[in-house]
Amino acid sequence: MSKGELMIILAIIGSLISGLVVGYIVKGRDxxxxxxxxTILIWTLLFCLGVKVGTDETVVAKLPIIGMEAMLITVGAISGSIFFSWVLWRLLSKRNKI
Structure with a gap:
């Protein structure tokens, strides 16, 4: 593990612990x-992510492939959920008819 990776891990853990401490301190307040x-912080993070992705030529060049993969994963997840929900519904319906 490089020094840079260790610093990132420590920053993440430090942020988490800081948030826990602040949450404990303000617990019960309005x-x-x-x-x-x-909400503002999430929108800011999404904006910064968009800027970072937009400036990365490799990612921009691969956006059509990334988009197609994302669409296939989404369609597969939705289709699988619908199919297995239907199978479970059928199994439970048969069990209740007996």
Whole structure:
């Protein structure tokens, strides 16, 4: 493991622990504004991710392939869920008729 990877792992663990400590401290208080702050942070992270992806020529060149793979995975997941839900429904229907 390189020094850079170790620093990233430590930053992630440090962020998690910091969040746990802050959460423990503010537990029980009015947290109405925290939802808005989280939403803003998520949108900011998505924007930064888009900028990073948009500046990476390799990723941009492979977007059609990545999009097709994402579509196939999505269709497969939905189809599998529908099929296995139908099978389970049939099995449970037969069991209840007996």
């Amino acid at each position: 947290m109405n504004k925290i939802g808005k702050i989280i």
